[in-house]
Amino acid sequence: MTRAAPPRITIPAAVTPFRAIELGEILRIANSKLAALPWVRAFEIALARETADTRRCQTQIRAVPKTRERRAEFRYALPLADSGCSGFADRAWDMLGLAHEFGTMRRHSDLVERALSSIEPIIRAAAEGPMPPKLASLGATFDFMNVEPGITADLEMLGHDLKMGIERITAPDLEPLQRQVSRAMDDHRRRIVARGRSDATGALGWIDHTALAILGHAHVPASEAIEVVAREGWVHISFSACGSEELHGTLIQLDGRIEGWIVPRSGGWSLKHRELTVRGARLPETLMNSLPGRSVGAVFANAALPGEAVIVSCGKPTAPDPDIFDDDADDLVSLRLMVPACEIDGATGRPRTAGSSVGDRGLR
Numbered sequence: 001m002t003r004a005a006p007p008r009i010t011i012p013a014a015v016t017p018f019r020a021i022e023l024g025e026i027l028r029i030a031n032s033k034l035a036a037l038p039w040v041r042a043f044e045i046a047l048a049r050e051t052a053d054t055r056r057c058q059t060q061i062r063a064v065p066k067t068r069e070r071r072a073e074f075r076y077a078l079p080l081a082d083s084g085c086s087g088f089a090d091r092a093w094d095m096l097g098l099a100h101e102f103g104t105m106r107r108h109s110d111l112v113e114r115a116l117s118s119i120e121p122i123i124r125a126a127a128e129g130p131m132p133p134k135l136a137s138l139g140a141t142f143d144f145m146n147v148e149p150g151i152t153a154d155l156e157m158l159g160h161d162l163k164m165g166i167e168r169i170t171a172p173d174l175e176p177l178q179r180q181v182s183r184a185m186d187d188h189r190r191r192i193v194a195r196g197r198s199d200a201t202g203a204l205g206w207i208d209h210t211a212l213a214i215l216g217h218a219h220v221p222a223s224e225a226i227e228v229v230a231r232e233g234w235v236h237i238s239f240s241a242c243g244s245e246e247l248h249g250t251l252i253q254l255d256g257r258i259e260g261w262i263v264p265r266s267g268g269w270s271l272k273h274r275e276l277t278v279r280g281a282r283l284p285e286t287l288m289n290s291l292p293g294r295s296v297g298a299v300f301a302n303a304a305l306p307g308e309a310v311i312v313s314c315g316k317p318t319a320p321d322p323d324i325f326d327d328d329a330d331d332l333v334s335l336r337l338m339v340p341a342c343e344i345d346g347a348t349g350r351p352r353t354a355g356s357s358v359g360d361r362g363l364r
Contacts, residue, residue, distance in 0.1 A: 022088045023078070027061065029092035036096070039103050041066045043095075046075060046137070046152075048168035049159055060152065060168075062139065063099050072112035073139030074102045075152050077170070091144065098142040108140045108149060115151045118174055119181045123155070126185035131195070133157040133188050136166055151177050155184055158191035161230060162198060162205060162256040187255075194256040203343035204230070205253070207351050209306040210260030210271065210339055214249035217241045217304065223350045229253050230349075241304035257341060262304055267324045271305065276335040277317050277325070288314055291335065309339040 023045065030043040046062040063074035076095040102108045116138055126133055134156040140149040152170045159165050167184060171177035198205055207226065215222050218239035228235045234252040241247060250261040262271045269278045276296070291299065291314050297307025317334035325332060343352045 023059070023061075025088045026078070026092045026095070029089060030061075030096055030099075033096055037063070037099055037103060039065055039067075040074075040099065043099075046073075046154065046168075047166065048154055049165040058143075060141065061095065062137070063102075071116065071138065072109040073137055073152075074099050075139040075141040077141055077143040094144050095142075102140060102142070102149075111149070112138055112140050112151065115153070115174055115177055118178050119153060122178065122181050122185055126188055129192065131158060131164060131192060133185065141170055153177065153181060155181070157184060157188045158195060160191075160233065160253045160255060162191055162195040191255055198256060198343070201343060202346045203352070204346050204349065205256035205258065205344050206341040207251075207258040207344055208260060208274075208339045208341040209308060210262065211251045211258050212260070212342075212351065213241075213304065213306055214239060214251065214260045214262065217247075218249070223348070225251055226258065226344060226349055226351075229258055241302075247304055258344075259339075260306075263321075263324055270321060270324050271337075272321070274309075274337045274339050275317065276305070276337055277320060278333055278335070279331055288333070296335075296337065306337075306339055309337045312336045312338050 027043050027045070034040055034042070041064045043061055043063055046060040048060075058077045058079055061076045061078065065073065076098065078091065116135075119138075120135065123133055123135055136154040136156045137152075138154070139152050141152040142149045150170055150172045151174070152168060155167045155169065156164060157167050159167060169177065169180045169184060171180055194205075204226075207222070211225075212222065214237055215225055218237050220237060225235055225237070229251050230253070234250060237249045237251065239247055239249055246265040248263045248265060251258050252261060253259075259274065260271075261273075269276070271277075287299075291311045294311050295307060296305050296309045296311065299311070313336045315334055315336075317332050320332050344350070345352050
C-alpha cells in the first residue's frame with residue numbers, strides 16, 4: 001500500500017514585496033515629471049479584481065486626467081514578475097514617452113472613443129434589474145513590447161464571488177473587445193441569478209461534494225479553505241485518499257460555487273469543470289452505453305471521486321489537458337457529471353448540513 005502523502009496547501013502568490021517596491025519606484029519617477037504632461041494629474045496603479053480563471057501576469061498603471069471631459073485614459077501594462085535588480089527607471093521613462101505620445105496624437109483617443117461607442121450598448125442591455133454593470137473606465141493600453149496600443153475596459157460587475165468589483169478586459173482592437181465584453185455581460189446575468197438564490201437563503205454561495213471530499217481526505221477544515229478561496233479565488237491542496245498516490249486538488253470559485261478539481265500526480269485521469277476524463281480503453285463499450293444516469297461510485301472504485309455524483313453524458317473531451325494527457329488522446333472519454341453541492345452559511349462560513357444540497361443544474 002502506498003504511504004499516504006501529507007496534505008499540503010498552496011496559497012496563490014500575490015505581487016512579491018520586491019516587485020511592489022519596483023512599481024512604487026516607477027510611479028515615483030513618473031510623478032516627478034508631470035510638468036511635461038499638462039493633461040495628467042497623476043500616475044497610479046489601476047486596480048482590478050484578480051480571479052482564478054483570469055489571473056493575469058500583468059498590472060496596469062493609469063494616467064489620471066485632470067478633467068472629466070477627457071474620457072480616454074492612458075494605460076501602461078507591466079509584468080507582475082520581478083524584473084531583477086534594475087530596469088524600473090527604463091520602464092518609467094518608456095511610460096512617460098508613451099504617455100506624451102498618447103496626449104499629442106488624436107488617433108489614440110479616437111480609438112478609445114470608437115471603443116466606447118461599440119461597447120456601451122452591450123453594457124446598457126445588461127443593466128436592467130438589480131446590480132447593473134457599469135463601465136468604470138476605458139483606455140488605450142501601451143507596453144514596451146507592442147508598437148500599437150490595445151484597449152482596456154474596466155467593468156464594474158459581479159465576479160465569481162457574487163460581489164461587485166472591477167473586472168478588466170484588454171483586447172488588441174475593437175472586435176475582440178466587443179466579444180469579450182459581451183461574454184462578460186453574459187457572466188454578469190448568470191451571476192445575478194446565482195446571487196438572488198444565495199441571498200434568498202442567507203448563503204455565501206455553494207461548495208460541491210468533490211471539494212468537500214478533498215478537504216476531508218486532506219483533513220483541512222472546510223471553513224479555513226473557504227476563507228482562502230473567498231480571498232484568493234482558488235487554493236491548491238495536495239492529499240492522498242485511502243492510501244492512494246499523491247493527488248493534486250484544487251478548490252476554485254466559479255459563479256458563486258466552489259468546485260473541486262483533482263489530478264493524480266502520475267496523470268492518467270482528471271476531474272475538472274465537473275468533467276471526469278479517463279482512458280476509454282479501460283471501459284468496455286457496453287458499459288459506456290449504460291453510464292448516463294449512473295452514479296460515479298457505482299462505476300469507479302476510487303475514494304477520491306464524489307461517489308454520489310451522477311454521470312449525465314459521455315463523449316470526447318473538448319480540450320484535454322496536455323500536461324496530463326501528453327500522448328495519444330484518441331481513446332480519451334469525458335464523462336459529464338452532475339455533482340451535488342451544499343450551501344455555505346452566511347453567518348458561520350461553513351458548509352450547511354444535509355438539506356441544503358443542490359445539483360449543478362440549479363446553479364447555472
